[in-house]
Amino acid sequence: MDAAPPLIELDRLSRWYGSQPALRDVTVRLPPGRIGLLGPNGAGKSTLLKILLGLLPPSSGSGRILGLDLGRSGVELRRAVGYMPEADALVPGLRGAEYVALAGELYGMPPREARRRAHEVLTYLELEDARYRRLEEYSTGMKQRLKLAQALVHDPPVLLLDEPTSGLDPSGRDAMLRLLLTLGREHGKSVLLSTHLLGDVERVCETVLIVHQGRVLLYGGVDEVRARRQDRYRLQIQGDEETFHDSLRLEGVRILHHNGRGELRVAVPAGWQTGSFFALAQRSGVLLRGLLPDDEDLEELFHRTLASNGAAPDTEKDRRYG
Amino acid sequence: MGEPTGRTGPPQLLHYRPWKGVFRPPFVSVWPIARTGLALLLRRRMFWGLYALGLMVFLLFFFGLYLLAWFETQLGQARVMIGLVPVRPGDLVDLLAFHLHLDGSAETYSNYIYYQGYVVMIVLALAGSVLVGNDFRYGALPFYLSKPLSRRHYLLGKGLAVAAFINLTTTLPALVLFVEYAFVYSWDSFIRNGYLILGILGYGAVLTAVLTPILLATAVCVVRTVPLIMAWTTLFLLCRLLATALVVGLHFDPIWRLMDLWNDAWLVGGACLRIEPDAVEGVQPAWGAAAVVLGGVSLACLSYLALRLRAVEIVR
Numbered sequence: 162m163d164a165a166p167p168l169i170e171l172d173r174l175s176r177w178y179g180s181q182p183a184l185r186d187v188t189v190r191l192p193p194g195r196i197g198l199l200g201p202n203g204a205g206k207s208t209l210l211k212i213l214l215g216l217l218p219p220s221s222g223s224g225r226i227l228g229l230d231l232g233r234s235g236v237e238l239r240r241a242v243g244y245m246p247e248a249d250a251l252v253p254g255l256r257g258a259e260y261v262a263l264a265g266e267l268y269g270m271p272p273r274e275a276r277r278r279a280h281e282v283l284t285y286l287e288l289e290d291a292r293y294r295r296l297e298e299y300s301t302g303m304k305q306r307l308k309l310a311q312a313l314v315h316d317p318p319v320l321l322l323d324e325p326t327s328g329l330d331p332s333g334r335d336a337m338l339r340l341l342l343t344l345g346r347e348h349g350k351s352v353l354l355s356t357h358l359l360g361d362v363e364r365v366c367e368t369v370l371i372v373h374q375g376r377v378l379l380y381g382g383v384d385e386v387r388a389r390r391q392d393r394y395r396l397q398i399q400g401d402e403e404t405f406h407d408s409l410r411l412e413g414v415r416i417l418h419h420n421g422r423g424e425l426r427v428a429v430p431a432g433w434q435t436g437s438f439f440a441l442a443q444r445s446g447v448l449l450r451g452l453l454p455d456d457e458d459l460e461e462l463f464h465r466t467l468a469s470n471g472a473a474p475d476t477e478k479d480r481r482y483g
Numbered sequence: 484m485g486e487p488t489g490r491t492g493p494p495q496l497l498h499y500r501p502w503k504g505v506f507r508p509p510f511v512s513v514w515p516i517a518r519t520g521l522a523l524l525l526r527r528r529m530f531w532g533l534y535a536l537g538l539m540v541f542l543l544f545f546f547g548l549y550l551l552a553w554f555e556t557q558l559g560q561a562r563v564m565i566g567l568v569p570v571r572p573g574d575l576v577d578l579l580a581f582h583l584h585l586d587g588s589a590e591t592y593s594n595y596i597y598y599q600g601y602v603v604m605i606v607l608a609l610a611g612s613v614l615v616g617n618d619f620r621y622g623a624l625p626f627y628l629s630k631p632l633s634r635r636h637y638l639l640g641k642g643l644a645v646a647a648f649i650n651l652t653t654t655l656p657a658l659v660l661f662v663e664y665a666f667v668y669s670w671d672s673f674i675r676n677g678y679l680i681l682g683i684l685g686y687g688a689v690l691t692a693v694l695t696p697i698l699l700a701t702a703v704c705v706v707r708t709v710p711l712i713m714a715w716t717t718l719f720l721l722c723r724l725l726a727t728a729l730v731v732g733l734h735f736d737p738i739w740r741l742m743d744l745w746n747d748a749w750l751v752g753g754a755c756l757r758i759e760p761d762a763v764e765g766v767q768p769a770w771g772a773a774a775v776v777l778g779g780v781s782l783a784c785l786s787y788l789a790l791r792l793r794a795v796e797i798v799r
Contacts, residue, residue, distance in 0.1 A: 210798045236631040239630060239631040244629040246625040246799075250623055252623045252626065253623075254523045255523070263519055264626070267627065268631060269506030270504060272515070274502070274504055316502035
């Protein structure tokens with residue numbers, strides 16, 4: 162879908178745990194940039210992340226990330242990628258700067274470079290005042306930024322972020338999302354964001370990948386996949402609503418929602434011309450006061466994609482966030 | 484795609500600069516893991532009392548050796564009065580030399596490591612959760628294992644920290660005592676008793692090979708400090724009491740002593756130092772049998788560790 166060399170290229174990649182498939186024939190070609198990985202629990206997101214980190218070999222098929230073979234380049238893969246885990250993953254007793262410097266050394270940086278870079282990254286993430294504080298004393302927001310710092314310390318081209326805004330308050334979440342945007346836009350980092358929070362993906366990512374039951378249901382540019390669904394409108398009318406509703410139904414228009422005060426959302430059949438609304442309104446004797454295309458937000462898209470594949474979000478978290 | 488908004492604003496991008504450098508191979512990561520483990524041990528103030536205790540054992544032997552040499556050369560057979568009691572320094576020298584073996588013999592170093600072992604055991608029992616248990620308890624393993632290193636490197640790093648601590652408190656001071664003896668008595672001791680250096684290193688290696696996997700395995704198994712102390716006490720104290728009760732009290736075959744792992748390590752360490760079997764107190768099993776038991780226990784612990792680490796989910 163893009164002429165640039167792909168960031169992630171998976172070709173009929175499958176992974177089985179015994180007889181249980183976790184990923185089935187996944188074939189995608191994702192360009193560098195900010196990518197959102199979505200899916201309900203058990204969809205295969207974690208398995209995909211493990212494979213991308215070189216922690217798990219695929220059972221069949223092949224894949225490459227930054228040109229590195231997923232089946233054979235475990236160490237090189239993890240060096241090219243900065244991984245931010247969802248869990249705290251902190252080493253109690255260490256101080257912030259020590260923790261990030263240790264991460265740098267574990268990535269293979271020379272000790273002095275790792276220490277210097279740790280201070281730089283912590284300053285960059287506005288944790289400079291907390292550098293010498295013990296990790297146990299960090300707040301949730303600081304911990305999230307610290308985890309990002311340890312993923313960023315060796316300046317990887319790709320960041321794999323597992324629920325980076327988990328547990329953050331709205332302002333902390335906003336700050337984190339802005340940071341991710343800046344990392345992507347200004348510093349050229351590719352970001353793979355695995356999250357349940359569709360709003361995060363919508364705000365940060367250019368590309369979205371939806372997986373369910375080990376299969377890719379949908380992938381493409383966020384705007385592009387949202388625009389695929391141009392069959393919904395918001396209408397505002399004045400006059401006899403029932404007559405207008407009947408006229409719409411006769412033309413095959415589905416009324417998704419109406420509030421009884423003249424506002425309604427509708428889904429139109431294929432080939433529908435926008436001008437038809439005016440003709441119907443005139444015929445029904447109502448005044449059409451408002452007409453807006455009603456683009457799906459990502460949450461709706463996610464639910465619709467799952468529903469059209471016979472799946473329903475399977476946890477409370479999924480029900481809330483998709 | 485909307486733009487994030489908010490009054491608090493994002494973190495300002497202050498000093499980000501790309502890093503260009505050469506990465507080192509994964510096995511080098513073993514050292515930072517070990518160094519961090521040791522640093523965490525040294526930071527616990529509570530442990531410093533125990534380190535002081537260990538230092539006292541060392542100083543007892545260090546100055547004991549020195550004083551004996553001094554007594555022998557300076558006082559000879561003369562009598563001195565301590566209050567109203569006449570004391571012949573030679574008798575004191577003989578007493579110390581007999582009981583503590585402060586005579587530069589193999590027993591000197593064997594005894595030193597044996598006594599120092601009590602301190603080591605207590606520190607290790609307390610340190611297990613700091614070194615390894617907390618990684619499991621607080622989910623730090625994904626931090627390590629998501630880096631370009633394997634589970635083997637993680638284990639080696641933690642093992643190196645334990646090994647460094649054991650050897651810094653037993654083997655290294657024992658070697659210092661050996662050098663001191665040669666300085667105080669005669670330089671040719673380096674040549675005559677050169678085998679003792681290998682013996683001390685061997686004893687240290689035995690302790691390292693036994694205590695490291697046992698500590699890591701018990702720490703991974705029980706994680707928290709108090710259960711770890713209980714497990715450690717059971718392994719090294721209750722088993723010892725039970726073995727003694729069976730062999731000495733109930734006159735069971737000496738092979739029952741093999742359940743006392745600390746005694747086993749002492750037997751094998753004694754063999755490294757070429758201590759004659761007659762010199763080993765009480766009825767003991769053969770050191771070879773002790774070595775087999777220790778090897779079996781170490782292997783079992785390593786297998787358990789491998790299984791537990793393999794089961795860790797880095798991406799949840």
